[in-house]
Amino acid sequence: MTIGFIGFGNMGKVLSESLRKFSDTQTEIIISDKDYSKIEEAKKAGFKTDNNKEVFLKSDIVFLCIKPKDLISSLEEIKQMIKEADEKSKNIIKKKTIVSILAGIRISKIIDALGIEIPIIRIMPNTPTLVGEGAFGIYFSENVEETPKNFVMNFLNKVGKxxxxxxxxxxxxxxxxxxxxxxxxxxxxxALADGGVRMGLSRKDALILSAQTVLGSAKMVLENIGKLHPEELKDMVMSPGGTTAEGIKALEENRIRFAFIKAVEEATKKSKELSK
Ligand SMILES: NC(=O)c1ccc[n+]([C@@H]2O[C@H](COP(=O)([O-])OP(=O)(O)OC[C@H]3O[C@@H](n4cnc5c(N)ncnc54)[C@H](OP(=O)(O)O)[C@@H]3O)[C@@H](O)[C@H]2O)c1
Incomplete structure (x- = not known):
């Protein structure tokens, strides 16, 4: 199977490098980018490169890793080529699958930009994919076939949840x-590390302790899904009249939960705005 990447920026790089690490030798990866220095970087990293149109034509699955504002320009040449293609070529093109990682860009918009109805998988990745701990939201258009679906699911489950x-x-x-x-x-x-530094720890020690605390706590939550609620895990740390209770009071006084709920709400709204 040949997998193409249009866009070799932050996420294109993370995903293509992760795919190379976890896929078998029969998987070919091919990259395109508008920025010549990115192409050079991809070549240096050992990837095959080509232009957007050739990457699209040569690939069975194409990861679209450009910014939402570049959707139309990145697919322009491909749209023109599809417009001029005969029915036989159009039927071959319809068998390809696009994987879009673009925030806020709906499937209907990608179909419009391509000028042909082909199967599309939307994924929302995040940067911890780089260390094999990504979190992926996935949505399949109705016409996605089992083979590309399984390929994408197998790949993403190797580099995260x-x-x-x-x-x-x-x-x-x-x-x-x-x-x-x-x-x-x-x-x-x-911020946790800043607190530690303020209370006398070295920056390095404070960062190690705060990052490991987040990592360990996240692991406990994931291992206890459906068994122990995060509130119960919190109660295991918070003893009556103890130190944690004082820390929790300070967090609640500063409306920490509200701040995170609001952050997700505002970012969701922005993503919806992008789709208009
Ligand atoms: N970064 C994240 O944490 C994150 C998380 C989840 C989802 N995403 C999504 O991932 C997508 C990519 O984000 P990113 O941070 O990887 O962006 P990025 O670093 O800017 O990478 C995009 C790359 O695509 C290139 N490009 C622009 N127009 C092109 C065209 N017409 N043809 C080929 N290549 C073109 C850009 O070149 P130029 O620099 O020359 O424009 C750049 O190298 C976005 O849609 C974003 O919504 C990002």
Whole structure:
């Protein structure tokens, strides 16, 4: 199977490198990007490269890893080629699958930009994919075949956790939660470490302790889904009249839960705006 990537920026790079790491030798990867320095970078990393049109034509599955604002321009040449293709070529093209990682861009918009109805998988990845701990929201258009579906699911489950949704609107919520989420959590880690530094720890020690605390806590939540609620895990730490109770009071005074709920809400709204 040949897998193409249009766009070799932050996410294109993360996904193509992860795919290479986890796929068998029969999987060929081919990359295109508008930016010549990115093409050079891809070549240096050992990838085959070509232009957008050739990547599309040569691939069975094409990952679209450009910014939402570049959707039309990145598919322009491909749209023109499809317009001029005969019926036989159009039927071959219809067997390809596009995997879009674009925030806020609905399937109908991609179909419009291509000028042909082909199967599309929307995924919302996040940057921890780089360390094999991605979180992926996934939505399949109705016409996606089992082979590309299984390929994408197998790949993503190797580099993180997947959640498939039946309603495309929920992709905006996933963008606001796990797509943008690493940025929120990096702030949390940094803020916890700042607290540690303020109370006398070295920066390095404070960062190790805060990051490991987030990692370990996340692992406990994931291992206890359907068994222990996060509130119960919190109660295991918070003893009566103890230190944690004082910390929790300070967090509640500063409306920490409201701040995170609002962050997801605002990011979701922005993703919905992008789709207009
Ligand atoms: N970054 C994240 O954490 C994250 C998380 C989830 C989803 N996403 C989604 O991932 C997508 C890509 O984000 P990113 O951070 O990887 O962006 P990025 O670093 O800007 O990468 C996009 C790449 O595509 C290139 N490009 C632009 N127009 C093109 C065209 N017509 N043909 C071929 N290549 C073109 C860009 O080149 P130029 O730089 O020259 O424009 C750039 O190298 C976005 O749609 C975003 O919504 C990102």
């Amino acid at each position: 997947t959640v498939v949704v039946e309603n495309e609107d929920l992709m905006d919520t996933i963008t606001g939660l796990s797509g943008s989420g690493p940025a929120y959590i990096f702030m949390v880690i940094q």
